[in-house]
Structure formats: C-alpha cells, structure tokens
Amino acid sequence: MSGHSKWATTKHKKAAIDAKRAKAFAKYIKGIEVAARMGGADTAGNPALELAVSKAKKNSVPNDNIDRAVKRGAGLTGETIDYSEILYEARGPQGTALYIECLTDNKNRAASEVRVAVTRHGGTMADSGSVAYLFERKGVVEVAKTDGLTEDDVLMAVLDAGADEVIEESEVFEVVSEATDLPEIRKALDESGLDYNNDDPQFRPTMKVDLDAEGAKKFLKLVDAVEELDDVQNVYSNADIPESVLAELEDED
Numbered sequence: 001m002s003g004h005s006k007w008a009t010t011k012h013k014k015a016a017i018d019a020k021r022a023k024a025f026a027k028y029i030k031g032i033e034v035a036a037r038m039g040g041a042d043t044a045g046n047p048a049l050e051l052a053v054s055k056a057k058k059n060s061v062p063n064d065n066i067d068r069a070v071k072r073g074a075g076l077t078g079e080t081i082d083y084s085e086i087l088y089e090a091r092g093p094q095g096t097a098l099y100i101e102c103l104t105d106n107k108n109r110a111a112s113e114v115r116v117a118v119t120r121h122g123g124t125m126a127d128s129g130s131v132a133y134l135f136e137r138k139g140v141v142e143v144a145k146t147d148g149l150t151e152d153d154v155l156m157a158v159l160d161a162g163a164d165e166v167i168e169e170s171e172v173f174e175v176v177s178e179a180t181d182l183p184e185i186r187k188a189l190d191e192s193g194l195d196y197n198n199d200d201p202q203f204r205p206t207m208k209v210d211l212d213a214e215g216a217k218k219f220l221k222l223v224d225a226v227e228e229l230d231d232v233q234n235v236y237s238n239a240d241i242p243e244s245v246l247a248e249l250e251d252e253d
Contacts, residue, residue, distance in 0.1 A: 027233055028056035029069045030103050033081045036073025058197065086110060089131035090118045092222050094215040096239040097131040098123065099203050104231035113229050121222040134238055135203040138164075139182035142172040142198040143189065149173075154194065161188035176204070205238030213248045216241045 031052040039046035043053055049070065056066050072079050084107055088100040098118075104110040115125055143154050154173045155166045162181030167174040177185050179201035189196050211219055219239050226235050241249075 023228070023230075024059060025056075025061050025065065026230065028052070028059060028061050029065060030083065030233070032056060032066060032069040033073035034083055034103070036070045037075070037081050041070050041074035041076060055199075081105070087132070088114050089126040089128065090114075090123050090226075091126050091131070092123045092237065092239065093218040094209060094211055096209050096211065096215075096219060096237055097126070097134050097205070098223070098226070099131055099135050099236040100226060100232060101203075101234040101236070102229075102231045103233045106231075110229075110231040113231065114226065117225040117229060118222065121225045122218050123222050134207070135205055135236060137179050137201055138204045139175075139177040139179045139185060140198065140200065140202045140204070141175040141177075141182070141185055141189065141196050143175060144195045144197070145172060146195070149194075157192035157194060158185050158188050161185045202234070203236040205236070208238050208240040211239055211241050211245065213245050216245050216249060 032049065035046065035049040035052040039048055041049070043050040053066055053070070056069075057063075068077075071077050073081050075081075083103045083105055086102045086104065086107060088102065088111070090098040090100060092098055100114055102110045102114065118125055143149075151166050151168045151173060154175065155163070158166070158175050158177075161177075161184040163175050163177045163185060165176050167176065175185055175189075175196075182199060182201065186196070186199055216239075219237075219241075223235055223237065226232055
C-alpha cells in the first residue's frame with residue numbers, strides 16, 4: 001500500500017520479500033518507460049526521465065534494467081510501449097475504501113484482474129466517484145529517521161519550500177505538501193542533506209476508518225491480493241489499524 005503507515009511493517013512481514021522486490025522493480029521500470037516515451041532517452045533534456053531513473057537507482061534497480069527500460073520507452077528497440085493510467089474504486093471490510101492506481105497496456109486485462117482480486121478477497125467494486133471524494137492528491141516525501149533528527153529539524157528544512165506538515169511515524173518523518181510543491185521539497189531536503197524516499201504524489205484519505213482484528217486480517221489479505229497484480233502501481237486506503245490490534249495480529253503470527 002502506498003505511503004507509510006503504522007501497520008505497514010506488519011503487512012510486509014506477511015509478504016514474500018523477493019516477490020515484493022520484483023514488483024517494486026517493475027513499478028520503477030514502468031515509470032522509466034513512460035517518461036522516456038514522453039520525452040526521449042536523454043536525461044539531460046528530460047527531467048521526468050532523470051527523476052524516474054534517480055528513483056530506480058535509489059531503490060537498487062540494476063543499471064542494465066534501467067538502460068533497457070530507457071531504450072524500450074524511447075522506441076530504440078522496436079518495441080511499442082503504450083501505457084494507460086486508470087483508477088479503480090473499491091470497498092473493503094468495515095466500511096474501508098480503496099483507491100487503486102493502475103498503469104497498463106491492456107485496460108480489459110487490468111479491469112478484469114482488479115475485479116477478481118477484490119471480489120475474491122471480500123471486497124466490492126465501487127461506482128466511479130463513490131470513493132474518490134474520500135481522498136485528496138498530496139505530495140508525500142518520507143525522510144529517514146537518524147539519530148538526533150527531530151520532527152522540528154525536518155520541518156525547518158522544508159517549511160519555506162511549501163510543506164503543509166511533518167508527521168512522525170514509527171520509522172520515518174512524512175513531509176506532506178501540495179503535489180505541485182514536490183520539486184521544491186526535494187530540493188530543500190537535498191540542500192539540508194536529509195535522506196528521503198517515496199517522494200511521489202499520493203492520494204491521502206481525508207478521514208480514516210479504524211479496523212478491529214477481524215477486519216484488519218481481511219483488509220490486509222485484500223490489499224496484498226490487489227498489490228500483487230502486475231498492472232497495479234499503488235493502492236491507497238482510508239483504513240487505520242490501531243496499535244492494540246497490530247499487537248494482537250503480531251501475537252497470532
């Protein structure tokens with residue numbers, strides 16, 4: 001699920017590490033292909049491609065994979081790369097909402113696979129607009145926690161760059177801004193020497209729904225099933241799992 005949350009660690013423990021890593025690589029590769037297709041293979045003249053390549057390298061995608069993706073996207077290999085962005089809306093257990101972001105070269109396949117994954121794991125597909133209004137588009141950057149780094153330190157680094165707030169989570173500080181302010185936020189963090197990741201626009205819930213243990217188990221299985229789909233880039237939700245429920249789930253493992 002895109003974005004850091006206090007139940008992300010529990011969810012990731014339940015996933016196969018190698019499979020998650022491969023899916024993450026595929027996500028960055030698609031981003032490179034799309035950027036190269038839109039603006040060409042030269043990173044010096046294509047800022048979107050430069051950013052996509054930088055993110056891939058930061059997340060340990062092999063250079064050979066990156067180079068092939070650039071060439072494929074720019075049409076230098078004879079392959080045709082034509083992805084469409086699609087958003088699907090769904091409902092999960094206990095009134096939770098899911099906003100599913102896909103990048104696909106086959107809309108029919110993506111729609112079918114998302115529908116099957118959702119319905120087989122206790123969710124229901126929702127009408128267009130019935131979930132979207134529960135989210136707002138924001139820029140989110142995760143700053144790594146280091147010894148001595150405080151929430152105020154991060155806030156001071158990004159305040160003049162347009163940050164709305166800094167939120168302390170268990171493993172990172174989240175810098176939240178308008179999506180259009182992300183370039184300035186990145187620049188401010190670079191100038192301050194602060195390490196960061198997941199610096200993308202995200203759909204953030206305007207209000208959250210607390211889950212009990214039974215609902216949390218169903219929700220985690222649902223999200224994992226959707227995230228495993230090749231065409232799915234991000235899954236956003238308004239679900240929140242309280243610390244007490246997290247502890248209960250970990251005791252069951």
